Amino acid sequence: xxxxxxxxxxxxxxxxxxxxxxxxxxxxxxxxxxxxxxxxxxxxxxxxxxxxxxxxxxxxxxxxxxxxxxxxxxxxxxxxxxxxxxxxxxxxxxxxxxxxxxxxxxxxxxxxxxxxxxxxxxxxxxxxxxxxxxxxxxxxxxxxxxxxxxxxxxxxxxxxxxxxxxxxxxxxxxxxxxxxxxxxxxxxxxxxxxxxxxxxxxxxxxxxxxxxxxxxxxxxxxxxxxxxxxxxxxxxxxxxxxxxxxxxxxxxxxxxxxxxxxxxxxxxxxxxxxxxxxxxxxxxxxxxxxxxxxxxxxxxxxxxxxxxxxxxxxxx
Amino acid sequence: xxxxxxxxxxxxxxxxxxxxxxxxxxxxxxxxxxxxxxxxxxxxxxxxxxxxxxxxxxxxxxxxxxxxxxxxxxxxxxxxxxxxxxxxxxxxxxxxxxxxxxxxxxxxxxxxxxxxxxxxxxxxxxxxxxxxxxxxxxxxxxxxxxxxxxxxxxxxxxxxxxxxxxxxxxxxxxxxxxxxxxxxxxxxxxxxxxxxxxxxxxxxxxxxxxxxxxxxxxxxxxxxxxxxxxxxxxxxxxxxxxxxxxxxxxxxxxxxxxxxxxxxxxxxxxxxxxxxxxxxxxxxxxxxxxxxxxxxxxxxxxxxxxxxxxxxxxxxxxxxxxxxxxxxxxxxxxxxxxxxxxxxxxxxxxxxxxxxxxxxxxxxxxxxxxxxxxxxxxxxxxxxxxxx
Numbered sequence: 001x002x003x004x005x006x007x008x009x010x011x012x013x014x015x016x017x018x019x020x021x022x023x024x025x026x027x028x029x030x031x032x033x034x035x036x037x038x039x040x041x042x043x044x045x046x047x048x049x050x051x052x053x054x055x056x057x058x059x060x061x062x063x064x065x066x067x068x069x070x071x072x073x074x075x076x077x078x079x080x081x082x083x084x085x086x087x088x089x090x091x092x093x094x095x096x097x098x099x100x101x102x103x104x105x106x107x108x109x110x111x112x113x114x115x116x117x118x119x120x121x122x123x124x125x126x127x128x129x130x131x132x133x134x135x136x137x138x139x140x141x142x143x144x145x146x147x148x149x150x151x152x153x154x155x156x157x158x159x160x161x162x163x164x165x166x167x168x169x170x171x172x173x174x175x176x177x178x179x180x181x182x183x184x185x186x187x188x189x190x191x192x193x194x195x196x197x198x199x200x201x202x203x204x205x206x207x208x209x210x211x212x213x214x215x216x217x218x219x220x221x222x223x224x225x226x227x228x229x230x231x232x233x234x235x236x237x238x239x240x241x242x243x244x245x246x247x248x249x250x251x252x253x254x255x256x257x258x259x260x261x262x263x264x265x266x267x268x269x270x271x272x273x274x275x276x277x278x279x280x281x282x283x284x285x286x287x288x289x290x291x292x293x294x295x296x297x298x299x300x301x302x303x304x305x306x307x308x309x310x311x312x313x314x315x316x
Numbered sequence: 317x318x319x320x321x322x323x324x325x326x327x328x329x330x331x332x333x334x335x336x337x338x339x340x341x342x343x344x345x346x347x348x349x350x351x352x353x354x355x356x357x358x359x360x361x362x363x364x365x366x367x368x369x370x371x372x373x374x375x376x377x378x379x380x381x382x383x384x385x386x387x388x389x390x391x392x393x394x395x396x397x398x399x400x401x402x403x404x405x406x407x408x409x410x411x412x413x414x415x416x417x418x419x420x421x422x423x424x425x426x427x428x429x430x431x432x433x434x435x436x437x438x439x440x441x442x443x444x445x446x447x448x449x450x451x452x453x454x455x456x457x458x459x460x461x462x463x464x465x466x467x468x469x470x471x472x473x474x475x476x477x478x479x480x481x482x483x484x485x486x487x488x489x490x491x492x493x494x495x496x497x498x499x500x501x502x503x504x505x506x507x508x509x510x511x512x513x514x515x516x517x518x519x520x521x522x523x524x525x526x527x528x529x530x531x532x533x534x535x536x537x538x539x540x541x542x543x544x545x546x547x548x549x550x551x552x553x554x555x556x557x558x559x560x561x562x563x564x565x566x567x568x569x570x571x572x573x574x575x576x577x578x579x580x581x582x583x584x585x586x587x588x589x590x591x592x593x594x595x596x597x598x599x600x601x602x603x604x605x606x607x608x609x610x611x612x613x614x615x616x617x618x619x620x621x622x623x624x625x626x627x628x629x630x631x632x633x634x635x636x637x638x639x640x641x642x643x644x645x646x647x648x649x650x651x652x653x654x655x656x657x658x659x660x661x662x663x664x665x666x667x668x669x670x671x672x673x674x675x676x677x678x679x680x681x682x683x684x685x686x687x688x689x690x691x692x693x694x695x696x697x698x699x700x701x702x703x704x
Contacts, residue, residue, distance in 0.1 A: 020533055068591045236588045284526070
């Protein structure tokens with residue numbers, strides 16, 4: 001136990017933990033949305049994330065930025081970021097749509113048991129990850145340095161860098177937008193209705209299949225942006241990183257209460273913090289253990305997660 | 317109609333299975349009489365061909381392929397086939413694959429297992445079966461203390477490489493504060509421990525991370541390195557994590573030189589870290605620079621595979637050649653081939669080979685080189701003086 005390492009740099013560990021957590025939270029939204037509507041864990045969601053992360057890198061490459069490039073100029077950086085986010089969002093939403101069409105819809109039409117969905121999800125996940133692996137010859141792909149990692153300002157002795165602010169800021173903005181969309185818009189009402197009772201919603205004239213597709217697309221957009229933010233933060237992408245990140249994001253969703261959008265945010269940030277503090281206290285090799293111990297202990301006392309399941313609850 | 321079709325397809329599948337099974341049985345029982353002729357001999361490559369650390373395994377498999385390609389061209393009437401066994405570098409998969417190799421009686425020798433962890437899991441089985449295994453890259457020192465009679469290593473182990481890295485950190489980098497990281501693998505932790513032992517009080521901090529692609533975010537480690545004020549960072553592990561750590565260290569403004577071992581000595585490290593961040597990194601390897609290996613190995617490799625030879629392509633090529641020379645000399649069963657390798661001496665492209673009683677490379681044959689990343693390429697820096 002190295003309390004000294006943790007407390008001498010507490011602010012630093014907090015900020016980096018929150019940054020990691022923000023990416024977890026964005027990916028967790030995809031799990032939570034699909035679960036809220038379909039009662040289905042979309043284990044292929046990790047590959048939705050990977051598709052966006054690769055698409056952003058390849059999009060930048062098409063614009064002439066490889067792993068060794070450094071972008072400069074505020075205007076062009078913003079442009080690259082927007083283009084990257086757009087390409088990533090489209091690629092991820094596309095991947096999610098394909099997964100829903102190929103792996104889930106045919107099963108739903110035949111009233112397959114829930115276990116069958118689990119198997120097709122894992123199958124789709126492996127197939128997509130391996131396809132990326134073969135295409136990249138299983139080697140890491142470098143992302144360009146778009147945003148210089150300069151220190152912006154200092155709070156409580158913690159240095160906040162541009163990258164950290166960018167990730168936290170854009171993740172929070174996306175989540176607020178999503179929350180408004182689900183709670184205020186017509187489609188959002190449709191999503192909540194299907195989540196509450198799919199058959200009744202269908203009787204009221206809601207096109208269930210369309211709503212399900214929308215849910216996958218929204219989850220994909222969030223995961224795509226998370227993929228681009230991951231590229232910027234980590235700087236290197238390997239085809240196999242999706243699995244573990246997906247698992248962490250799923251954990252974050254369960255921690256916050258799966259099916260609950262705000263829960264995904266809380267769960268993601270909490271998981272990022274716990275992991276980072278545990279790394280400082282016990283060494284990096286203990287961080288996964290610490291995360292899962294927290295999960296197990298929390299679920300013992302709050303079986304539905306921190307904020308409980310809510311997408312289908314009456315209040316909304 | 318549909319029902320019928322399904323039944324038909326199912327029936328065909330079952331028939332095919334039954335036939336396949338019968339054929340397999342047949343080939344098993346027929347192997348006794350066939351073992352007299354050597355022309356259906358096989359050698360296997362055992363290592364990661366997929367998974368997070370596949371780049372090294374693919375380098376090695378390509379080296380073995382080149383050796384076989386040459387051999388089969390020269391001996392067109394009596395060819396040897398290669399069986400690639402993809403362990404994904406994982407000790408969990410190793411015993412099953414090892415058994416698979418043992419059960420195929422045509423396999424006379426193994427090039428591999430490539431990594432130290434999987435070597436510990438597979439070699440007890442190979443040893444029992446008397447199947448010779450020549451590893452081109454498993455460098456954990458304690459592998460030579462296991463009493464395996466089947467096991468040979470054509471590369472210098474970490475007892476040479478660890479102190480060599482420490483020597484470079486002390487005498488060339490002149491670093492007074494060193495941070496040591498390892499990935500908890502049999503290889504990485506072993507190497508890091510050797511470095512720590514030699515550097516002693518100069519090690520100002522250490523951390524253990526997760527290898528095998530299980531970790532991509534090293535922010536906690538980076539924070540520790542930053543506050544330790546180290547001017548050199550030693551990483552014991554493989555290139556995927558090394559690349560990420562280097563990139564994230566540089567991203568956080570840490571300018572300390574990264575020093576790592578042969579598991580990181582691959583162009584994929586630079587691809588991962590980015591040329592700018594990787595610049596100046598020191599990579600040690602008990603392998604000779606291409607310019608010194610002589611012959612046409614580099615050109616032949618490039619001609620066959622379309623890419624440059626990577627780390628351990630040369631040692632794998634040599635390991636395969638040792639087995640092939642044995643088969644050529646008429647040692648066409650496992651016992652004879654094992655005896656042949658035990659007594660083997662000769663010059664390969666990577667070293668002059670001679671094995672000690674424990675199967676390890678004779679200390680006289682070991683040479684460790686330091687390589688440096690310069691302009692996005694790994695180039696030889698200097699040979700590290702022998703301290704053994």
